[in-house]
Amino acid sequence: MxxxxxxxxxxxxxxxxxxxxxxxxxxxxxxxxxxxxxxxxxxxxxxxxxxxxxxxxxxxxxxxxxxxxxxxxxxxxxxxxxxxxxxxxxxxxxxxxxxxxxxxxxxxxxxxxxxxxxxxxxxxxxxxxxxxxxxxxxxxxxxxxxxxxxxxxxxxxxxxxxxxxxxxxxxxxxxxxxxxxxxxxxxxxxxxxxxxxxxxxxxxxxxxxxxxxxxxxxxxxxxxxxxxxxxxxxxxxxxxxxxxxHDGEPHEHDDFDSFSVTLPSGPARDQLLDTIAQAIATHDILRLKGFAAIPGANARLAIQAVGPRINAYFDRAWKDGEARETRLVVIGETPLARQAIEASLRSVAQAA
Ligand SMILES: Nc1nc2c(ncn2[C@@H]2O[C@H](COP(=O)(O)OP(=O)(O)OP(=O)(O)O)[C@@H](O)[C@H]2O)c(=O)[nH]1
The missing domain is CATH 3.40.50.300 (P-loop containing nucleotide triphosphate hydrolases)
Incomplete structure (x- = not known):
C-alpha cells in the first residue's frame, strides 16, 4: 500500500x-x-x-x-x-x-x-x-x-x-x-x-x-x-x-473583549470615519472593522482600523436583497466601554 x-x-x-x-x-x-x-x-x-x-x-x-x-x-x-x-x-x-x-x-x-x-x-x-x-x-x-x-x-x-x-x-x-x-x-x-x-x-x-x-x-x-x-x-x-x-490549565481570553454593532445607513463617509477615529482615540480601541452603508453609494464601504490608523474603501457593490446597513466589530482590552462606544457610533448615525 x-x-x-x-x-x-x-x-x-x-x-x-x-x-x-x-x-x-x-x-x-x-x-x-x-x-x-x-x-x-x-x-x-x-x-x-x-x-x-x-x-x-x-x-x-x-x-x-x-x-x-x-x-x-x-x-x-x-x-x-x-x-x-x-x-x-x-x-x-x-x-x-x-x-x-x-x-x-x-x-x-x-x-x-x-x-x-x-x-x-x-x-x-x-x-x-x-x-x-x-x-x-x-x-x-x-x-x-x-x-x-x-x-x-x-x-x-x-x-x-x-x-x-x-x-x-x-x-x-x-x-x-x-x-x-x-x-x-x-x-x-x-x-x-x-x-x-x-x-x-x-x-x-x-x-x-x-x-x-x-x-x-x-x-x-x-x-x-x-x-x-x-x-x-x-x-x-x-x-x-x-x-x-499554568501547565495543563485552560487559558482564558479575559484580557480582551469584543462586540459588534449594527447601524442604519446614515452619515456621509467622512462624518462616519471622523466619529470612528474619535471613538478609537477616546476608548483605546485596538481594532475595528466591518462594512458601512453610505447614503447614495451603491457599493459598501469596507472599514479597517488598526489602532489610530483607519483605511476605508468601497470593496464591492451591494447585492440585490442585501440589507444596506453598517456592521462593525470592535475589539479592545478589557474593560471595553461598550455602551459609550456604541452610543457615540449611534449618535452620528441618528444625527445624519
Ligand atoms: N500601509 C499598509 N497597510 C497595510 C499593510 N498590510 C495591511 N494593511 C492594512 O492594515 C489593515 C489590517 O489588515 P488585515 O490584513 O485585515 O489584518 P489582519 O491581521 O488580518 O487583521 P485581524 O484578522 O483583525 O487580526 C487593513 O486596512 C490593511 O489594508 C501594509 O503593508 N501597509
Missing amino acids: TAIAKIPTTVITGFLGAGKTTLVRHLLAHAKGKRIALIINEFGDIGVDKDVLAGCGDETCREEDMIELANGCICCTVADDFIPTMKALLARPDRPDHIVIETSGLALPQPLIRAFNWPEIKTEVTIDGVVTVADAAALAEGRFAANEAAVDAQRKLDEMLDHETPLGELFEDQMVAADMIVLNKTDLVDADALEAVEAELKRHMRKGTSIIRAANGHVDAMALLGLGMGSEDDLEGRESHHELE
Whole structure:
C-alpha cells in the first residue's frame, strides 16, 4: 500500500490587524494553480475577513474553499471546532494541495500547533510552517510594549506594575511560535525604525527563525509555502507564557473583549470615519472593522482600523436583497466601554 502524502498546512498568525488577511489575499492571487483551502478564524462575531476575501472578486478566492471558524479563538476550540473542521475538509473528494489557516489576531498559536499531533488528523496533515505577521508600524510606535525600553520606562513609573502586559505576552507567544516572521507594513516606517524593530524582533524569536520584510503582504508564494518544517514535531522553545506558567490549565481570553454593532445607513463617509477615529482615540480601541452603508453609494464601504490608523474603501457593490446597513466589530482590552462606544457610533448615525 502506498502511503498518502500528508497535506502541508501553513499556519498564519500575528497580532490584530498586522496584515494576515492581506497576506492571504496576496497568496491566493499568486498561488500559481495550487488549490488552497483556507480556514479563517476570527475574534468577534462578524466574519469580516472571509467577507473581505470573498469581496476581492478574484476567481482564486473561491467561496467553497474558505471555511470560517467564528466561535471564538481557534486556540480554545481545538476539540470542538478545529479537529471536526479539518476532518470534514480531509473527507472531501477534491482534497486541496495546501491548507492555510489564518488564526485570530488574539489566538495563541501553541494549542493549534499541538493539535496537529491529534491522532484524528496526524496521519493526513502536517504543518508546513508557522508564519507570524508582525506590524512594523505598530512595533515602531511601541504599541505592544513588546519593546523593552517602553516596558522599563513604565516599570520605573510604577514599581508594582506587572512587567508583562497581555499585549506584550501575546505578542511574544506569537513570535516564539514562528518558523518565519513576515515583517509587514514596512511602507509606514523609515529605514532606521525598521532596523530597530527588526533588532527587537530578534530578541523575541527562536534561533533559526527567518524574517522577511513586506508591504501589503507581498511575499512570494514560493517563499511562504513549501517550508517543510513539520512544526508539530518540533515544539521545543515554542511554549507560550501560559503553558510555561499554568501547565495543563485552560487559558482564558479575559484580557480582551469584543462586540459588534449594527447601524442604519446614515452619515456621509467622512462624518462616519471622523466619529470612528474619535471613538478609537477616546476608548483605546485596538481594532475595528466591518462594512458601512453610505447614503447614495451603491457599493459598501469596507472599514479597517488598526489602532489610530483607519483605511476605508468601497470593496464591492451591494447585492440585490442585501440589507444596506453598517456592521462593525470592535475589539479592545478589557474593560471595553461598550455602551459609550456604541452610543457615540449611534449618535452620528441618528444625527445624519
Ligand atoms: N500601509 C499598509 N497597510 C497595510 C499593510 N498590510 C495591511 N494593511 C492594512 O492594515 C489593515 C489590517 O489588515 P488585515 O490584513 O485585515 O489584518 P489582519 O491581521 O488580518 O487583521 P485581524 O484578522 O483583525 O487580526 C487593513 O486596512 C490593511 O489594508 C501594509 O503593508 N501597509
